[in-house]
Amino acid sequence: MRTYHSVPFSDVTITGDFWRERLDTVLEKTILSQLKKLEESGIRGSIKLPKPVPPLTIPRQPSGFTVQYFWDSDIGKWIEAAAYALSHRHDAAIEAEVEAMIDDLEAAQQPDGYLNCFYTEREPENRWTNLRDNHEMYNAGHLLEGAVAYYHATGRDRFLTIMERYMDHIAATFGRGEGQKRGYPGHQEIELALIRAFHATGKEKFRDLATYFIDERGNTDGVEHYFTQEAKARGADPAKYHFAASGMYEYSQAHIPVRQQTKVVGHAVRAMYMYAAMADLAAEHDDAGLKAACEALWKDATEKRMYVTGGFGPSAHNEGFTKDYDLPNDTAYAETCASVAMVFWAARMLNLDLDGQYADMLELALYNTCLAGLSCDGTHYFYDNKLESDGSHDRWAWHMCPCCTMNVSRLVASVAGYFYGRSEDEIAVHLYGGATATLPVAGGRVTLEETSDYPRDGRVRIAVTPDGARPFTLSLRIPAWCDGAAASLNGEAVEVTTERGYLKIRRDWSAGDVVELDLPLVPGRLYAHPDVTRDAGRVALRRGPLVYCAEQHDNDAPVLRLRLPEDAPLTDRRAPDLLGGTVLIDAPARAEEDGPWAHALYRSRRAPETETTLTAVPYYLWCNRGANPMQVWLLE
Amino acid sequence: MRTYHSVPFSDVTITGDFWRERLDTVLEKTILSQLKKLEESGIRGSIKLPKPVPPLTIPRQPSGFTVQYFWDSDIGKWIEAAAYALSHRHDAAIEAEVEAMIDDLEAAQQPDGYLNCFYTEREPENRWTNLRDNHEMYNAGHLLEGAVAYYHATGRDRFLTIMERYMDHIAATFGRGEGQKRGYPGHQEIELALIRAFHATGKEKFRDLATYFIDERGNTDGVEHYFTQEAKARGADPAKYHFAASGMYEYSQAHIPVRQQTKVVGHAVRAMYMYAAMADLAAEHDDAGLKAACEALWKDATEKRMYVTGGFGPSAHNEGFTKDYDLPNDTAYAETCASVAMVFWAARMLNLDLDGQYADMLELALYNTCLAGLSCDGTHYFYDNKLESDGSHDRWAWHMCPCCTMNVSRLVASVAGYFYGRSEDEIAVHLYGGATATLPVAGGRVTLEETSDYPRDGRVRIAVTPDGARPFTLSLRIPAWCDGAAASLNGEAVEVTTERGYLKIRRDWSAGDVVELDLPLVPGRLYAHPDVTRDAGRVALRRGPLVYCAEQHDNDAPVLRLRLPEDAPLTDRRAPDLLGGTVLIDAPARAEEDGPWAHALYRSRRAPETETTLTAVPYYLWCNRGANPMQVWLLE
DSSP states (O other), rough: OOOEOOOOOOGGGEOOOHHHHEEEEEIIHHHHHHHHHHTTTTTTTTGOSOOOGGGOOOOBBBSSHHHHOHHHHHHHHHHHHHHHHHHHHHOOHHHHHHHHHHHHHHHSOOTSSSHHHHHHOOOOOGSSSOOOTTTTTHHHHHHHHHHHHHHHHHHHOHHHHHHHHHHHHHHBBSSHHHHHHOOOOOOOOOOHHHHHHHHHHHHHHHHHHHHHHHHHOOOSSSSSOOHHHHHHTTOTTTTTTTTTGGGGGGGOSSSGGGOOOOOOSHHHHHHHHHHHHHHHHHHTOOOHHHHHHHHHHHHHHHHHHBBBSSSOEEEETTBBSTTTTTTOOOTTOOOOOHHHHHHHHHHHHHHHOOHHHHHHHHHIIIIIIIHHHHHHTTOOOOOOOOOOEESSSOBBBBOOHHHHHHHHHHHHHTTGSEEEEEETTTTEEEOOOOEEEEETTEEEEEEEEEEEOOOOOOOOEEEEEEESSEEEEEEOOHHHHHHHEEEETTTTEEEEETTTTEEEEEEEEEETEEEEEEEOEEEEEEEEETTTGTTTTEEEEEEOOOOOEEEEGOOSOOOGGGGTTTTTOEEEEEESTTTTEEEEEEEEEEEEOGGGGTTTTTTOOOOOEEEEEEEEEEEEGGSSSSOEEEEEEEEE | OOOOOOOOGGGGGOOOOHHHHHHHIIIIIIIHHHHHHHHHTTTGGGSSSOOOOOGHHHHOOSSBBBBBHHHHHHHHHHHHHHHHHHHHHHOOHHHHHHHHHHHHHHHHHTTTTTOOOOHHHGGGGTTTSTEEEEEEEEHHHHHHHHHHHHHHHHOHHHHHHHHHHHHHHHHHHHHSSSBOOOOOOOOOHHHHHHHHHHHOOOOOOHHHHHHHHHTTTTOOOOSOHHHHHHHHHTOOOOOTTTTGGGEEEEEEESSSOOOGOOSOOOOOOHHHHHHHHHHHHHHHHHHHHHHHHHHHHHHHHHHHOOOOOBBBBTTTTTTBBOOOOOOSSTTOOOOOOHHHHHHHHHHHHHHHHHOOOHHEEEEEEEEIIHHHHOOTTOOOOSSOOEEEEEOOOOOOOOOTTTHHHHHHHHHTTTTTGGGGEEEEEEEEEEOOEEEEEEEETTTEEEEEEEEETTTTEEEEEEEEEEEOEEEEEEEEEEOOOSSSSSSTTTTTEEEOOOEEEEEEEEEEEOEEEEEEEEOOOOOOEEOOOOOOGGGTEEEEETTEEEEEEGGGOOSSSSSGGOBOOOTTTOOOEEETSSTEEEEEEEEEEEEEESGTTOOSEEEESSSEEEEEEEEEEEEEGSSSSSSSEEEEEEEE
């Protein structure tokens, strides 16, 4: 069923300004600053054995959870991001740091292969007793992803071997065999990590363990739900579960077997990581049932439960989903990690079917909520991504649970991996923005040099240079938001007809061929489904893939009062000196006057409105000039 | 400073249909059904001594609080409501029940006068150790109000004597004297109860204790904050206070002395009860500082922190206030008790100054949020009063903390007490709706027969019958919402000029004089201050004092989608058979069609709109035909 393959980021060179700047920031500032934070916060310290972490470095959350439960995952994620940095350019300091971490992890690994710093240091007797809540497998997954990335970056397999021993331990402990526990992760993530390990090594045991976790999940066929068994074994009351109210085990998508799931529920990051693994396994096993579940969940997520900014999971209570069309703006949670995970899921759906809806979604999440998660200076973050702020919401320099920080750095450091897809005789261009790659196709190799200033400018040039004339299909994504796309081949206009969102040009390609695309980037309006009550009577602005917002910094009238007339023309304006260079949207707008409201809370008529100009910036750039009021959904 | 006096409800006879129906429902159904619920829920059981309450009758709330802490107050409130019923008409069964309760309370009272069933039964050693959280004085206050009401109703003072002993114990325990604790209630209420006891008995010790509580509150002048002292004495960490985050002790308005308070903060019911007592004491002591504080707090509450329905306190977290203009509709808390307490406060402000703004507020809270708290059948309740519902919000048959249920029944049973005010030579008519009273004025007595179908109809007739011709001023409230009010005296038109909201007619009145008022009741629109972001672009409907809402029951289009054009005419329509007879508002409206939204969450244009008719019902009547979607603030 896998008809397409992703092209690894290491085979693609980012040449465009937009991503070059983000990439350099992450490589030069973010990754090293994160290392510093890991050390300051005791996370890095926590994997130094035998010295146990002094209790003071283990802050407790109101829930009583110890942050430490998660911290191995942050080490794994940082190593992964650092490995991507090494793939871009050698850096002895970073490499030495990773090696030192691997030394510590090697020392921390138990004789039986078990490797979890929290349990080993503090509750060795309790390992594998609370998969539902305590993240052992989640940590293992992120460490494994780090090991795979470091192996790709350096060719050295010491860390991967450590993690293989750990995976062997897990595979021996969990399964349907005699004396095994039929458990699976409470926080999914290890599944997709195992598939990456399979792709890196070809060892099917990794894929088989992922398959077991996905197949067993939510299974109550002849067995008691695993999380219930486990709670009883701990002497805990299974019904006394913090998230029971919202549907027992829906929080971790373990309420029913995954193939029966049609609604996206529970913790959004757990959900998205799991869906990504499901898409992987649908391809690996040519599993139509799993693919159908992915498609049903995709439809539900994108048609009923998604913010216009590509954010998922409105509620802080469960860090996740609530009900259809419930998308509050001022209290939006929309965790950065959930959108990063959506990028993973969308990329895997593109390997099942070359369908523009997946690339459109990937682009939306990537350019809006994911990028919003990282500040221009590369050292400040959003964990939750609100769509409206009274000015009190600000970025973090770090977070007690820093999952999002390294999720965005590893994503940006590997963003080149989302530009291209390929099959036997086809190359698909999913994203634009300046990316060069040499890819295998039709028995040979072809170099694509895509140059553009996308998403600031919609003109794209692609020079196609095969190692000899050969026939293949070049499939160019025409975004769904795009009206009036034009294309030419060697100067000759090409009619833009699309198959599932892609313009397909099949011919004998030879060196010197040039395709040009014009994807008109004009400011436009977006309206929400009328059942999204919080957006009723409101309009959002977009230009190309970028959703915009009004920040107080750029507006005279209070942004939460701005009213954009239905017929107001939208003008884009280049602002090369603002926030590293961007494109603003201006529009004539109105705002109600204060005067008549003195000493009145309710009146029988509105106050007169003042004419003003609304200026909007791309959402991902908001809150880079200090906290201030912001609004995505403007009154119309 | 007290220039005006309230007229006790027992001196006023309700003759109008609107209130007669509510009154009969409360007297004939609500009070007896509440007695049954008190018994079923173990609240009535809980004051039977020596038998301790079986633990099973003490449900625990998630907070860990034991509901039992509050339950004496519910007995007190029920006795108060029952006493009002007895004032309306003798009822041997109710009287016998009250006497039996008094027997139990007499038995529960300790030798030193202490009377709290929870502490006496379960933690006698802990009495008076946690005023901040545990409601001992709140319970005492409600029992005292019940005792005063029962004394007025029957002339028998046994209960009042029991409560006087308790108050003597409290006065001996708390104060600034040698060996006394300088404490005050964590949940205010006893202050206004004590003033009622003072008015009933003339005994200044009641007023003096109330004065001490108000004066000492929030005092840190030379002493540590009492709640902090108390926490330390319990061995608790004062900083570990659930509401510390929102400003230490703001939750119970004890953060600073009351005379320095200018913002309404914290728990809304605590706040409103306290402000009512402050207004009482300002009058009792001719205390300009206290009056100024009341006026500042009034301004803040009504100009920045009030729902259009006269509800207060948007947040469930603290059952109270948050920040200016933060008035979410779908999550509105707006506890019924807070609006009942606002009625108390407003009535007391009217005694300080005859100013229509106080009567307007009293009427708004009374006719909207307070009345919404009680169902048409008299046996179902709202604790929180949302202004928008997706259909999931429904009424309670009872509540684990039933404070609101008997607050609304005691209010309706005594509503006649809010119609009139009087001074030496003036009678003020605050409310209309059919109420007859004989009042002392200018050395004699005058009978006023006000007849009207208000608020259904705005035509009011007042027959004035003095016991002999005598000069006095008849002051008729002209509501601020009213445009084009007309008046006549004995058929001759009277120019409607108002002093602070009242039309004042001073003359020698004699039997047969008739004043007629016409207060045009036309449907109108209300808009919220532009900083109330949740209401931006929205409109509310009103007719006279009644705020309206669209319920799904009466509308074809989904009410949360209804859009009311700015120029749509509003028509009122009598519906004599609906919900006991009411007046509806109809208007041509539009609602976005579904079709184009199939499989779309966001689109670049709105869908076409269907023409429809919007029908709105008075807000207080909503959810009397089963739970269903409802909206007060409609899209315009």
